[in-house]
Structures are given as structure tokens and as C-alpha cells.
Amino acid sequence: MLKLDNVSKVYPAGKNEYAGGIRNADFNLEPGTFFTMLGPSGCGKTTTLRCIAGLEEPDKGRILLDGRPIFDGAAGVSVPMHRRNIGMVFQSYAIWPHMSVFENVAFPLKVSKAERYSTAEIDKAVHGALEVVGLGGYGARSATQLSGGQQQRIALARAIVHRPKLLLLDEPLSNLDATLREGMRTELKRLQTELGITAVYVTHDQTEALAMSDVIAVIQKGHVQQFGTPQDIYFRPANEFVAGFIGHTNILRGKSLGGSADAVTVEIGGGVRIRCHADADQRSGETVGVSIRPENIVLAGGHEVANENNNRLIGRVGSVSFLGNVLHYVVTVGDQAMQVESNPDRRFEPGSEVALSFAPRHGRVLPVA
Amino acid sequence: MANSDTRFNSISTDTQMAQRKSRNPTLWMSALLGAILTILVLPAVAILIGRSVSITNPDASFGGFTLQHFARFLTTPDVLTSTYNSIVFATLSTVVALLFGGVQAWLVERSNMRLKSLAYLTTIISLGTPYILYVGAWLFLLGRAGPVNDVYRLLTGSRGVMIDVYSMSGMVLIEGFLWSPLVFLLLSSTFRVANADLEEAARMSGANIFQTIWAVSVKMAMPAILALALFVFIRAIEAFEVPAMVGMPGGVDVLTTDVYKSIKETIPPDLGYASAYSVVLLLVVGVLLYFYGRLAKNAGKYSSITGKSFRPRPFDLGSYRWIAEALVLFNFVLLLLLPLLALLWLALQPFMRAVRLSAFPAMSLDHFRVVFASEYYRELAMNTIVVGVVAATAAIILTFFVGWLSARRKPGGVLLDQLATAPLVFPGIVMGVAFLMVFLSIPLPIYGTIWALAITYTVRYLPYGLRYSYAGILQIHKELEEAAGVAGAGPLTMLRRIMAPLLSPALVSGWLFIFLIATKELAVAALLSGPNSQVVAVGMYDLWVNGQGGELAAFGLVWAAVMTCLAFLFYALTKNKA
Numbered sequence: 001m002l003k004l005d006n007v008s009k010v011y012p013a014g015k016n017e018y019a020g021g022i023r024n025a026d027f028n029l030e031p032g033t034f035f036t037m038l039g040p041s042g043c044g045k046t047t048t049l050r051c052i053a054g055l056e057e058p059d060k061g062r063i064l065l066d067g068r069p070i071f072d073g074a075a076g077v078s079v080p081m082h083r084r085n086i087g088m089v090f091q092s093y094a095i096w097p098h099m100s101v102f103e104n105v106a107f108p109l110k111v112s113k114a115e116r117y118s119t120a121e122i123d124k125a126v127h128g129a130l131e132v133v134g135l136g137g138y139g140a141r142s143a144t145q146l147s148g149g150q151q152q153r154i155a156l157a158r159a160i161v162h163r164p165k166l167l168l169l170d171e172p173l174s175n176l177d178a179t180l181r182e183g184m185r186t187e188l189k190r191l192q193t194e195l196g197i198t199a200v201y202v203t204h205d206q207t208e209a210l211a212m213s214d215v216i217a218v219i220q221k222g223h224v225q226q227f228g229t230p231q232d233i234y235f236r237p238a239n240e241f242v243a244g245f246i247g248h249t250n251i252l253r254g255k256s257l258g259g260s261a262d263a264v265t266v267e268i269g270g271g272v273r274i275r276c277h278a279d280a281d282q283r284s285g286e287t288v289g290v291s292i293r294p295e296n297i298v299l300a301g302g303h304e305v306a307n308e309n310n311n312r313l314i315g316r317v318g319s320v321s322f323l324g325n326v327l328h329y330v331v332t333v334g335d336q337a338m339q340v341e342s343n344p345d346r347r348f349e350p351g352s353e354v355a356l357s358f359a360p361r362h363g364r365v366l367p368v369a
Numbered sequence: 370m371a372n373s374d375t376r377f378n379s380i381s382t383d384t385q386m387a388q389r390k391s392r393n394p395t396l397w398m399s400a401l402l403g404a405i406l407t408i409l410v411l412p413a414v415a416i417l418i419g420r421s422v423s424i425t426n427p428d429a430s431f432g433g434f435t436l437q438h439f440a441r442f443l444t445t446p447d448v449l450t451s452t453y454n455s456i457v458f459a460t461l462s463t464v465v466a467l468l469f470g471g472v473q474a475w476l477v478e479r480s481n482m483r484l485k486s487l488a489y490l491t492t493i494i495s496l497g498t499p500y501i502l503y504v505g506a507w508l509f510l511l512g513r514a515g516p517v518n519d520v521y522r523l524l525t526g527s528r529g530v531m532i533d534v535y536s537m538s539g540m541v542l543i544e545g546f547l548w549s550p551l552v553f554l555l556l557s558s559t560f561r562v563a564n565a566d567l568e569e570a571a572r573m574s575g576a577n578i579f580q581t582i583w584a585v586s587v588k589m590a591m592p593a594i595l596a597l598a599l600f601v602f603i604r605a606i607e608a609f610e611v612p613a614m615v616g617m618p619g620g621v622d623v624l625t626t627d628v629y630k631s632i633k634e635t636i637p638p639d640l641g642y643a644s645a646y647s648v649v650l651l652l653v654v655g656v657l658l659y660f661y662g663r664l665a666k667n668a669g670k671y672s673s674i675t676g677k678s679f680r681p682r683p684f685d686l687g688s689y690r691w692i693a694e695a696l697v698l699f700n701f702v703l704l705l706l707l708p709l710l711a712l713l714w715l716a717l718q719p720f721m722r723a724v725r726l727s728a729f730p731a732m733s734l735d736h737f738r739v740v741f742a743s744e745y746y747r748e749l750a751m752n753t754i755v756v757g758v759v760a761a762t763a764a765i766i767l768t769f770f771v772g773w774l775s776a777r778r779k780p781g782g783v784l785l786d787q788l789a790t791a792p793l794v795f796p797g798i799v800m801g802v803a804f805l806m807v808f809l810s811i812p813l814p815i816y817g818t819i820w821a822l823a824i825t826y827t828v829r830y831l832p833y834g835l836r837y838s839y840a841g842i843l844q845i846h847k848e849l850e851e852a853a854g855v856a857g858a859g860p861l862t863m864l865r866r867i868m869a870p871l872l873s874p875a876l877v878s879g880w881l882f883i884f885l886i887a888t889k890e891l892a893v894a895a896l897l898s899g900p901n902s903q904v905v906a907v908g909m910y911d912l913w914v915n916g917q918g919g920e921l922a923a924f925g926l927v928w929a930a931v932m933t934c935l936a937f938l939f940y941a942l943t944k945n946k947a
Contacts, residue, residue, distance in 0.1 A: 055851050081854040094852035098870045108856035111866070158856065168855075 001031040001198045002052070002166060007061030007071075009047050010222065022048045023222040025061070029200075029215065031165075034192050036201045038209040039219035040245070045202045046170060048219075052200060053088050053168050054081030066165055085114070087159030087197075088168040091175065093151045095143045101154055102139035105129055108162040129157040132191065149180045156188075160195060167192070167199045173208060185211060206246050210234065218242045236279065240366050243291040250297075250338045251289045256365065258284030264365050266290055269334045274311040276363035289366045294341040296362035299329065302353035310357040313338075317348050331356060394860045395774075399781035402770055406788040409828045413795070413803035417651070420806060421644035438645035447627065455623040458540055458612070459605035465545025466601050470552025471594065473700055475586060477553075478560035479568070481683040482693040487701040492550040493940050494705055497932035499889045500547055500610040501909045502925035505918065506708035507543045508534055508615065509715060514723040516711075535619030544611045546704055548601050559593040560586070568684055578689065596664040603657045606650075607796030609892035614913060624650050625798045625892070632802065632896060640806060647799040655794045715922035736923035746908075746924055752819050753888050753905040760826035761883040764834040765876055767827075772838030773868060777847070786835065793832040797892030800829055805896050817899030825893050830883045837882070841875030842868070874942060881939035885932060 004025045013019030022044035029035050037045035050056040051071070052063060060073040065086075070079040087108075096104055105126045109117045117125070130136050133153040138146070143154060152172060159167055172188070173181045189212045192199045203209055209216050210230045218225045218233060218241075226238040237243035240251055254268035264282045267273050268290070276290050302314055315333035322328075327347060329340040331354060340356060348354050421439070424432035442448045477488045495503070511517050511534040521531035532539065567589065571581040587594075612626045622630075628646045632638040686693055714724060717732040740746050768789060773779070775786035792800065804825040808816035815821045849871065853863040869876070891906040898907045905928055912921035 053851075053855055055854070080859070081851075082857045082859050084855075085857070086855060088852070088855040090848040090852055092846055092848045094846065094848035096849060096852075096867060096871070107853070107858070107866075111853075111856065111858040111862050113857065113859075155852075158852070162857065 001033070001066060002029045002035075002200065003027070003062075003064040004048075004052075005062035005064065007048070007051060007058045007063060009044075009051055009056055009058045011047075018221055020044060020047065021222050022051070022219070025217075025224060027217060027224070027227055029198055031198055032196050034189065034199045034201065034212055034214045036203060036209040036213040036216045037219055038203060038206060038216055038245075041204055043219045044222040045204075045217075045219050049168055049170055049200060049202045052166075053086055054079065054084050082111075083113070085162070085164050086166045086168060087162070087164040089152075089155045089159050089170065089172045091171045093148075093155040093172075093175075095151045095154055097144045099143060100139065101130070101135070101141050101143050101146070102126055104143050104154055105139075105157045105161050108158060112162060125161055126157075129161040132160070132195075133157045134187075148176055149184065152176065152184065156191070160191075160197070165198060167197045169199060169201045171203055172201075173203070174205070181208075188212065210246070218245060220245070237291060237364060237366065238279075240289050240291065240368070243364065243366060247293060248339060249291045249293050250336075251291055251366075252336065252338075253287065253289055253368075256282045256284060256286045256288045258282050263360070266363075266365065269336070272313065272334075274313075274363055275360040276311075276365045277361050278365035282365060287368055289368050291364040291366055292338075292358055292362055294328075294339040295326075297338070297340045297342070297356050297358045299331075299340055299342045299346075299348060300355045300357065301348075302355050304355060307357065310359050311363065313356045315354055315356055317350050317352050317354055319350055320347065329354075395779055396781075398770055398860070399774055399779065399785065402767065402774070402785055403781060403788070405767065406771070406785060406831075409824070409831075410788055410791050412807045413800065413828070414791075416806045416810065417644050417647055417799070417803045419644075420640055421648045423641070425641060435641075438641045441642060442645070442649070447622070451622045451624050451627050454537070454616075454621055455606055455625075457537065458544065458616075458621075458623055459602045459608075461537075461541040462544035462548065462605045463598055463601045465541060466548035466552045467594070467598055469545065469549035469700060469704075470554075471556050473549075473697060474553045474556035475560050475582070475590075476693045476697060478557045479565075479586065479684045480686050480690075480693060482686060482690055482697065484694050484697050484701075488553065488697050489940070491701050491705045492553055493936045494929070494933050495547075495550040496885055496939070497934075497936035498929040499891075499906055499909060499925065499932075501614065501891060501906060501913060502712065502921070502929060503547060503708055504543055504610055504614045505909075505913055505921060505925070506711040506715075507546065508539075509711050509721070509918070510707055511539060511542070516724045519723060533619075535615060535621075537616075537621050539619070540611050540615045540621060543615060544605055544608060547611065548604065549700075549704065552597060552601060555597055556590070556594065559590050565684070578684075578686065581684075592664070592667045596661065596667070599657065599661045599664055603654060603661060606657070607654065607798070607892075609796075609798050609895070613891075613895075613910070624653075625796060628798050628802060629892075629895065632805070640802070643802050644806070647802050650796055650799055651794055654796060658794055709926075712922040712926055715918045716926055718919060721916070721918040736919045737927070739920060740924045740927060749903055749905050749908040749924075750928065752902060756819050756822045756826060756904060757884045757888040759820075759823040760830060760887045761834075761880045763823070763827040764830045764883055765838070765880045768831060768834035768838045768879070769869070769872070769876060770864075771831075772835055772842050773864065775835075776839050776842040777850075786839075789831045789835045791832075792828050792830075795829065797829070797890060798896070800825060801893040801896030804828075804893070808897075816897075817902060819898075819902040819904070821897050821899075822894060822902060822904060825897060826887045826890065829890075829893060830887060833883055833886075834879050837875050837879030838872065841872045845871050878939060878942045881935055881942070885936060885939065888932065 004027050007025045008023050010021035010023060011019045020042055025048050037048060039045050047056060051058045054070070057078055058071060058073060062069055062073065063071040065084065069075070069077050070084050071077060099107070106122050109122045109125060126139065127136065130139060133156050135150060135153050135157065138150070143151065146154065155172070173184055176184060185208055201212065213230055215228065216230055216233050217227045220241050226233055226242045233242060234246055237246065243249045243251070252268050254266040257265040257267055257273070259265050260281050261278050264276045264278045265273055266276055266288060274290065282288070313333050315331040315338065318330040318332050318337065320327055320329050322344065326341040327344045329342065329348070331338050331340055333356065338356065422434055422436060424435050473488050476482055477485045509515050511532055513530055518530045518532070522528065568581055568585050571585045576584065607625065609625045609629070612623045613629065616623060617626050624646065628643050628650070631643040631646065632640070715721060716736050717734070718728060719731060719733065719735065722728055771785045771789045774782035795803065804821065808821050815824070845868070850863055850867055853867045858866065889906060891910060894904050894907045895910065898904055909921055909925060
């Protein structure tokens with residue numbers, strides 16, 4: 001459906017320095033996929049989206065939509081944006097203030113060169129689109145009189161009214177308040193599924209990405225760090241950046257003593273050895289990082305006997321704070337501060353010695369970035 | 370995907386054609402505008418420089434290169450005198466304008482004084498009134514037989530005059546008065562965005578009113594004030610009305626009147642010398658504008674506007690309030706009421722005479738009758754309106770496209786921006802000289818028609834149009850136009866259906882502004898209008914020179930009334946936007 005073939009668009013800052021943009025983006029989406037590009041601001045996700053839309057021209061690479069090249073650096077092809085037949089929702093919604101709701105939504109049909117629409121057809125399509133986004137009957141209103149959430153829906157209606165094959169969404173929820181955002185998230189996903197449209201979504205919010213996507217690309221400094229399902233990304237992060245960006249995590253540095261993928265031994269500071277999982281068999285002697293999520297660590301008193309199969313580390317509680325559903329601890333293990341989240345039923349005061357235990361499958365061996 | 374890859378070859382030619390067909394509009398637009406602007410702007414510069422270093426034979430053929438025109442600067446002391454006069458004139462009138470306009474701007478914008486509307490009224494009416502009319506009125510007021518000297522003689526019993534208006538000090542006063550409304554307008558916007566908290570913080574720290582105004586209000590506005598001062602200084606160097614009407618009769622020559630005289634009062638016109646003079650003036654203004662650009666960049670340095678909810682609180686002047694009100698009232702009387710009364714007096718009297726009780730019975734509406742009945746005045750007005758409408762429309766249309774190409778960094782945008790800004794360095798009189806020579810040397814019968822004026826005005830006001838459209842476009846969120854592109858609209862459709870409607874307030878303001886100043890313009894018109902292409906400013910100047918003050922006043926009052934209506938419209942539009 002949408003294929004990016006080694007697409008690069010880099011904004012250099014001086015010599016070889018990265019100031020934004022994307023390098024060698026390479027992926028292929030099946031029809032109907034909800035695809036999210038996730039990363040911190042300035043990572044290049046929006047640049048990639050704008051390259052797909054035709055708002056930016058990549059430096060090199062190929063973009064194919066439905067098998068047709070809409071950009072091909074080598075062949076000198078660049079279909080201008082207004083002929084790509086893509087729907088897009090902008091971060092600022094970009095609702096034209098001088099037009100009514102109806103006129104805003106009807107615009108793509110009115111300017112269409114590929115097809116001439118009759119007034120009746122336009123009427124029907126616009127009302128249909130407004131109905132779909134839950135704004136039936138709002139057509140005659142002035143667009144600027146509506147609330148942020150409603151403008152968001154107009155933008156969506158405008159993006160889908162001409163039945164594009166691809167829908168691009170550039171942080172569409174970032175300007176909404178928290179409750180509205182959750183509602184819109186669910187609705188966006190429902191709409192996308194109903195319309196069967198392929199969607200490319202850009203966000204820096206990991207919750208949005210995890211909740212809505214079929215496939216996520218985590219991007220940092222112009223490089224795609226990992227491409228996979230939300231489960232892949234969360235449970236099997238490819239590197240320290242992904243592990244840290246999606247949810248919270250602790251990274252322990254150590255030396256790999258080798259082993260098969262599901263039984264790697266890593267020696268961390270002070271000769272302590274822990275058993276972990278990795279994506280592949282590990283060679284002995286390499287420096288690695290081990291990612292352990294705070295919610296996967298169980299705390300116990302320092303002298304309590306724990307499950308033999310789990311890893312066990314001894315530390316001292318530095319601080320504890322009550323967050324409602326969990327207690328959040330900072331525990332010092334050796335010279336490393338580790339975050340632990342545990343059930344508030346039992347509380348360890350600062351200064352007390354505790355044992356941290358976690359299952360080997362919760363320790364993910366990651367290459368050092 | 371394998372499937373689609375086999376289809377790839379057959380489709381690629383199709384898309385390549387699509388690309389070629391439709392990326393062109395922007396490039397075509399750039400190229401077309403580039404061609405138009407080059408034809409409009411470059412010949413004037415080229416011919417000016419060319420003529421300044423060449424000899425033109427009596428039969429208009431080329432007679433070789435020379436530096437003799439420039440060499441004359443060294444042999445005649447006139448140039449030094451004129452330059453000196455220009456600088457003194459510009460500096461002092463800037464001071465006068467800043468004092469009158471600046472104090473008033475702060476009081477009106479930031480204090481709790483009453484009578485604020487008087488200040489705006491003065492400003493708006495002065496926007497619509499031709500300079501010549503004002504200058505004429507003040508010349509009458511301050512003249513030998515005028516009421517000011519009358520009162521002086523009455524009080525002192527002397528037979529002399531308090532001020533001789535046809536002198537440098539007269540020029541400075543009148544030019545300063547002319548510019549103070551503009552200073553007021555521009556500085557009031559600076560003071561409006563100043564954060565009241567900062568002034569209140571100074572008061573809370575124990576500063577009194579004057580310490581606060583000096584240490585906070587004025588110091589914070591300093592970058593803007595400096596930029597504005599240089600701007601007024603440049604306009605005063607370029608000024609023509611006051612030097613022509615006050616300076617020339619009084620024997621005080623400045624650079625612009627020197628240029629004018631070498632064309633109008635030398636037979637045959639000394640175009641080489643005028644060109645050399647113009648080149649010097651061009652360089653001076655160019656250098657000054659360069660510094661102005663650097664100052665203007667810093668002008669907003671301390672502007673502290675914070676958000677939409679921002680509402681400045683007025684500054685309580687306490688018991689000093691009446692002084693402020695007296696000051697504004699004085700300004701109103703001096704800048705508006707007295708000139709208007711003087712004009713009314715002149716218009717109602719059969720001939721120019723001093724204000725005497727004995728002259729009241731002689732009042733009549735004869736001059737107004739003549740003005741309304743005369744074909745000549747109707748033609749003046751029509752010509753002026755046609756020229757103003759054509760020039761404002763052409764300049765706004767051109768700068769709409771240039772502004773978009775430049776603001777959105779499209780190919781060629783920077784170059785187009787520079788081309789359209791270039792006319793700024795031309796003082797009116799120099800532009801007049803340049804286009805005079807251009808029109809005389811092309812085979813088209815443009816010289817002497819109103820189209821010569823319309824074309825020259827279009828070029829002259831391109832920079833103003835560009836500022837309006839460029840600033841307007843920058844305020845329009847880029848995603849609004851990108852959304853149109855993604856929705857399937859090409860660049861031209863986008864400009865027509867999204868950009869033009871969204872920009873219309875800025876475009877209308879720009880149009881009105883250009884129309885208002887184009888209909889006042891004297892310097893260009895003085896050189897370019899022929900017997901059949903007279904415009905209001907030139908007509909008024911002739912009336913003044915011929916001593917027909919009565920008709921001048923009557924016609925001027927009618928004309929100014931109409932223009933003031935437009936000025937009100939302009940003001941209302943720009944105010945709503947801010």
C-alpha cells in the first residue's frame with residue numbers, strides 16, 4: 001500500500017551535524033494498517049510524514065503509493081502534493097476561517113482535477129463525511145465558532161471526504177485537553193477501522209501510539225530505531241533508546257558471559273550475575289545493557305527467601321513516594337539507582353535493606369547504543 | 370508489492386508528466402513577476418547611472434563618457450551648502466516630529482487622560498490631506514501678513530515679524546508638523562504593546578511618574594524610537610513639498626530642490642547634472658536605509674506582549690493630567706484646527722488677505738462655486754483618482770504574488786523581494802528624474818499621459834505594498850495553505866481561494882494606504898505630469914505658485930474631505946486587525 005524505500009531528507013547544521021530530518025526510512029505497509037511514527041520532538045517523524053504528503057521533497061529514495069511511485073529521487077519523479085490523492089489532518093487543524101464547515105469539507109471535491117463532482121454529489125459526500133465524524137447538521141456553521149474538538153472533526157471530515165487511500169495525521173490530538181484526547185483516540189481508531197483506510201500517524205505520545213497502532217516505528221535523531229507491533233516495541237525493545245522511550249525502565253550495564261537467547265548470563269558490577277533473555281544467542285565478553293521495567297521488579301525484605309528461579313539483587317531504599325495505585329521507589333543497588341513500582345500494600349521506609357527480584361524473561365539484554 | 374513493481378514502468382511516464390505540468394505554476398509565476406519587476410525597476414536605475422557619467426548631445430544621441438557632472442560638485446560650493454541644509458533640515462524636523470508625535474503617542478496609549486479621540490482625529494485627517502494644503506495653510510498662518518505675526522505686532526507694537534517663515538526655521542517647523550501625525554501613529558503601536566506590569570513595577574519600587582516614564586517607558590521604546598527617528602530623517606532628506614514651497618522662495622536650497630531646479634529651471638534641462646545629483650542622493654539614502662534596516666530589526670527587542678488576554682492598564686497621571694490634556698489640545702489646535710480655519714478663511718475670501726474683522730463681510734462661496742463648476746478641477750480629480758486606483762491596484766496585485774513567493778521561500782522569492790524593495794532608495798524627485806528619462810527614451814507615447822504617472826507610482830509604492838502583503842502572509846498559518854495543497858488544489862487555486870480571501874484585510878489596508886499617499890505625491894508628479902495629465906498635487910502647487918490661494922483652499926478642502934473619508938476607512942481596517 002505505502003512503501004518507503006530508503007527515503008532520506010536531512011537538514012544539516014554545519015558539517016555532518018544533524019539538525020533534523022530522516023535518514024534511510026524503509027518500510028512497507030499493508031492496506032488498512034494503522035501505522036504510527038513515534039519519537040521525541042525533532043526526531044524526523046514529521047519530516048517523513050511531510051515527504052509522504054508531498055509537502056517536502058526527500059533528498060533521495062523512493063515512495064510508492066499503491067504501487068505507483070509518487071516520489072523517485074533517481075528517476076526524477078515527484079508527483080505534486082495536490083495530485084497524490086492523500087487525506088491529511090494537520091496539527092493546527094488548518095480549518096480555513098473564511099469558509100463555513102460545509103465549504104471546508106467540500107473543498108477537496110470542488111478543486112478536484114481528477115474528477116468533476118456535481119453539486120448533488122458534493123452535497124451528499126460532505127454530509128456523509130460530517131455524519132461519520134459526528135458533526136451532522138453543522139454544515140452551515142462558521143468554522144471558527146466551533147470548539148477545538150469539533151474543529152478536529154472537521155479536519156478529519158475534510159481529509160476523508162474524497163475517499164483517499166491514505167490518511168496522514170500529524171499529532172492531531174496534541175492540542176486537545178486530556179479527557180477529549182482519550183475520547184478522540186478511541187474514535188479515530190474506530191473510524192480508521194470502519195473506513196478500512198491506511199493511516200500514518202505521527203505522535204510523541206507513547207500511550208497514543210500503543211493504544212491505536214497496528215505497527216509502530218520508533219524514531220530517534222532521524223533513524224528508525226525499531227519497527228514492529230506495539231507488543232514487540234514494549235516487550236522486546238531493540239535497544240536502550242526504545243526501552244527508555246516506551247514506558248519507564250532501568251538499564252543495568254554489564255558484561256555478557258554468553259548463552260542461548262533465552263538464557264543469557266550477564267555479570268553486572270560487584271561480580272553479581274543475572275540471567276536474562278535476548279533476541280539472539282550472545283557471545284561472551286561483550287558489554288551489554290539489561291533493561292528491567294520497574295513494574296516487573298518485586299520488593300522483599302533483605303533477608304527473606306525468594307523464588308529460586310528469579311534474579312535477586314540487594315539494595316537500599318533511597319526514597320519512596322505514593323502514587324495512588326503504586327508505590328514508587330528509588331533503590332540504590334551498588335552504585336546504581338533503580339526505579340521500582342510495587343503494590344502499596346507493603347511499604348519499605350527509606351534506609352531499609354530490600355531484595356529486588358525479577359524473572360529472567362523480564363531482563364532484556366540490549367546492545368549498548 | 371511485486372505486482373505493483375511490474376506496473377511501475379508504465380505509470381512513471383504518466384507521473385512525470387503530471388509533475389512537469391504542475392510544478393510549473395510557481396516557477397512560471399516567479400519568472401513572470403521577475404520579468405515585470407525587472408522591466409519596471411531596472412531601466413530607471415540604469416538610465417540614471419548611465420546619464421550621470423555620459424554626455425548627451427543636443428539631438429539626444431550619446432556623446433561619450435564623462436565625469437564632468439560629478440566634477441561640478443567640486444567646483445561649485447552650492448552642493449556643499451545644499452547638503453548642509455538638507456542635513457540640518459532633516460535633523461531638526463525629525464526632532465520636532467518626534468517631540469510632538471512621541472509625547473502624544475505615549476499619553477494617548479498609556480495614560481488615563483481624556484481627549485484621546487482628538488489625537489486620532491488629527492492623525493486621520495492629516496492622512497487624507499495633501500501636504501501642499503497643509504504647507505499652504507501654515508505658510509499663511511506664519512507668514513508676514515498671517516495671524517501669528519499679526520498678533521505679535523499687536524502685542525509688541527513693533528513693525529517687524531516674530532518669525533520669517535521663508536527660512537530654515539520655518540521649513541523645520543512645518544516639516545516637523547507634517548510628520549508628527551505619522552510618528553504618533555507608529556509610536557502609539559509601540560507603546561500599545563508595552564507591558565503595563567513593567568511600569569507598575571517601577572511605581573511599586575518607589576519611582577515617581579517622571580522617573581517611571583523616563584526609566585521604563587521611554588527606555589523600553591528606545592529601539593523603536595531610534596528606528597523611527599532614522600525613518601523620519603530619511604523621509605525629510607527626500608522631502609520635496611516643504612523645500613519647494615518654503616525653501617525655494619526663501620533661498621534655502623536642499624538636495625531635492627537642486628535636482629528639481631536643474632530640470633525645471635534650466636533650459637534645456639540639465640539631465641546629466643540632475644542624474645549625477647540623483648545618484649549622490651540615491652547613495653546617501655541607500656546608506657541610511659541600510660542602517661535603518663539594522664535598527665528596525667532591533668525595534669521589537671523590548672516589546673513585551675505576552676498573550677491574548679493582555680490588556681494594558683492606563684497609567685494614572687494624577688494631578689498632572691490637565692497638562693497632558695492641554696498638550697493634546699494644543700496639538701489639535703496647531704495641527705488641525707488652525708490650518709483648517711486658515712484654509713476656510715482663504716477659501717471664503719476673494720483674495721488672500723490677513724485676518725481682519727473688516728474682511729468678514731467680503732466672505733463668499735465664490736471659490737467653491739468656481740471649483741465645482743470648473744472642468745479643470747473635475748479633470749484634476751479624475752486624473753488623480755485614476756492614477757491612484759491604477760497604481761494601488763497594480764502594486765497590490767504584484768506584491769501579493771511577490772509577498773507570497775518571498776514569505777514562503779519559493780524559488781526566486783528573495784530576488785523578487787529585493788527587486789520590489791529597491792524603489793525605496795529612490796527619493797520621489799529622483800524617481801521622477803529617472804522615469805522622465807526612461808519615458809523620453811522609449812518609443813511608446815507614454816510621456817505626458819497619466820499612464821506615465823500610474824506606472825511610476827506603481828514602482829514607487831511597490832515596497833509599501835510588499836510590507837503589507839508580506840507581513841500579512843507571515844501571520845497566516847502555513848498549514849492553512851498546505852491543507853489546500855493536500856486537498857488537491859494547485860498553487861494558483863490555493864492563492865485564489867485560500868490566500869487572497871484570508872489576506873484581504875491586509876490587502877485592502879495596503880491598497881488604501883497606497884491610494885492615499887499616491888494621491889498626495891508631488892515630487893514625482895511635478896516632473897512627470899504634462900499639460901494633459903495634471904493631478905491634484907501638481908494643480909495645487911501651480912495654484913499656490915500663481916497666488917490663487919483662494920481656489921487652492923476651496924478645492925483642497927473639498928478634496929481633503931473626500932480623502933479623509935478613505936483615511937477613516939483605512940484606520941478602521943488597520944485598527945480591527947491589531
